[in-house]
Amino acid sequence: MPIENAPFSAAEYARRIALTRTAMAAAGIDVLFTVDPSNQAWLTGYDGWSFYVHQGVILGLDTDPVWWGRVQDANGARRTVWMEEADILGYADDYVQSTTRHPMEDLAERLKARGHDRARIGVEMENYYYSARAHAVLTAQLPAATFVDATALVNWQRGPKSDEELGFIRKAARISERIVRLAIERAEPGMRKNELVGEITRAAYYGDGDAWGDYPAIVPLTPSGADASAPHLTWNGDEMRRGEATFFELSGCYRRYHAPLCRTVHLGPPPQKMVDASEALVAGLNAGLEAARAGNRAADIANALNGELARVGIDRGGRCGYPIGLSYPPDWGERTASLRPTDDTVLVPGMTFHFMPGLWMDDWGLETTETILIRENGPAEALCNVERKLFVKDWAG
């Protein structure tokens, strides 16, 4: 099996491992244990909805990565990773959600067996899939080892995308365009929100030709009216109503790669404040795209946006974007840089961001966003092509 299983070429995985090892060496890490499902997939190809139990990838400085997880999920690793059988380790099922044993006891034994009991071990202290107890058990089992915080160490390597990865993200972008257009077309008074989300998701999974649709790391966020003042409500069974704006925060997904895209539709004539805000937002997006050039900083994008919003008296606070690409729930962001005025991350060609200046006001909300690619020269490319505006559907006129 090996490489045929995985979505990318052997050269691509070699590139990723080399980058990661360079970062490990710089951090003084002998062996890395990464639990982030996106990092696991990025390094090995592993793909399955098994991250609700402890699992991870062990990467040393000179041997192939090792996938470690629940024994039943080792079957999933056999079908998705590029490494050989000897590099797939399963722990017994009775470790799962046990009150008397912990999977980290098994991991500690595996690390000892590989000679890592006195190593400098990198672990992701800030990750959904590395619990406080996991860290307590692992450190207790390896008293002679030194633990180094490797939070986001792999994530940072994922920032600039390869051409192979950009091909996947462009496929996701085609799906994003389809589903955002469908949402706008189908939105009308009386449409139940859950049914609209059903249509959106069906289209997302059908995908775009050969680009079959995978599940996005975040479900559709589709609040209307005052619910749109909150950024993360999902949906319910209420009917859409005239006089309300609904934002659609959606992403197509192709083989775990995302290209988020948000648009807002207002049913009936919108209030002037929303029109003004939307125009300032579009001007801010355009200014941000101009500022999103290789060599500039993440902060420059945020400052360009905020300058336009300030003209209409909006001080939105908060970050206005984050890197995206390969991801698993609960977040499609890469959790490294943030587009905010205090972030001096230098923009590099191949970086992809969700430029996401949502407006969540007292009793309404508006989202017009773009997935953008930092290019060698010139302003960033918006990877989706849907008109950048507040959509208004007014049957009265």
Place this chain on the structure above:
Amino acid sequence: MPIENAPFSAAEYARRIALTRTAMAAAGIDVLFTVDPSNQAWLTGYDGWSFYVHQGVILGLDTDPVWWGRVQDANGARRTVWMEEADILGYADDYVQSTTRHPMEDLAERLKARGHDRARIGVEMENYYYSARAHAVLTAQLPAATFVDATALVNWQRGPKSDEELGFIRKAARISERIVRLAIERAEPGMRKNELVGEITRAAYYGDGDAWGDYPAIVPLTPSGADASAPHLTWNGDEMRRGEATFFELSGCYRRYHAPLCRTVHLGPPPQKMVDASEALVAGLNAGLEAARAGNRAADIANALNGELARVGIDRGGRCGYPIGLSYPPDWGERTASLRPTDDTVLVPGMTFHFMPGLWMDDWGLETTETILIRENGPAEALCNVERKLFVKDWAG
């Protein structure tokens, strides 16, 4: 707003809080900080896809719970929780994914302001949403406090369901029946799996009449052929093929409540080993339902199943089920009891389990499962009504 926002009655929330406080007192906990999104929703009604940033509910022994999270998500709390404005706390956006500040610094200040700096504080050491770093920061900020592991403390209270909750689960079960039947009906050679999952998900979100469909905590797991030897693969764009079995691990969801249901369909005549295994599995499910009586133990269900499987030489190992109800990604299980021979949890009326004896063999897999309810008297009730068998679609005959 308050109680009108939330899905359940004031009496139901009072019941939940009383149970939780009794457990807190028994564990010597003065104040609980629960991060599990399911626990937050169960105690307060909070509902939003914002669990990818730090948030939680603070519950003392004599005041209403307090929802704490990112300032922009406080708007979502205002629209979903039953407590008053003073019990909704937002931390500044620049704590989010920062390398210089951590949201737990804000939480520590809030706890101090409430007089908890010397308290015995319960935290969920084993939870996706309580990272190793979160614990390190929180304990460093509150050096005079004592930290008590409250993992699953609230989850255990969620075990026996109220009548209000069972009403929700029964609605989810109607959706589960619909989507499992649809999957079986639409499965055929040449059907692309992603398109079938699109149809399944559309139907799941349309729901069943007034029971609008919410997103399940796990996406459809739908592997075919040898991929079905792994329990947690999702789907891809391949066509379904004659000669392969596909299992559908699905759940309807109504306002975050689940009723998982799995069935397997074989396209064309199945091999005898699969027929034999399926018959033993159904006999094991029936035996397990008989054993699933109030007063018996979780282990009794597992033993009854395993006895039937042993007759055909199958020793599946691993647990065969877990409690279900209200849940958020990445898991629809409650992570308390496990249906396994070593689990002596006593069965209580109102408990609901996904009785889930999947068979993941060397090069094929089979899942026939039920969501079951422990009753006052007699065997458990299977909450879904779909024929309990291996479905075979054979156009040759």
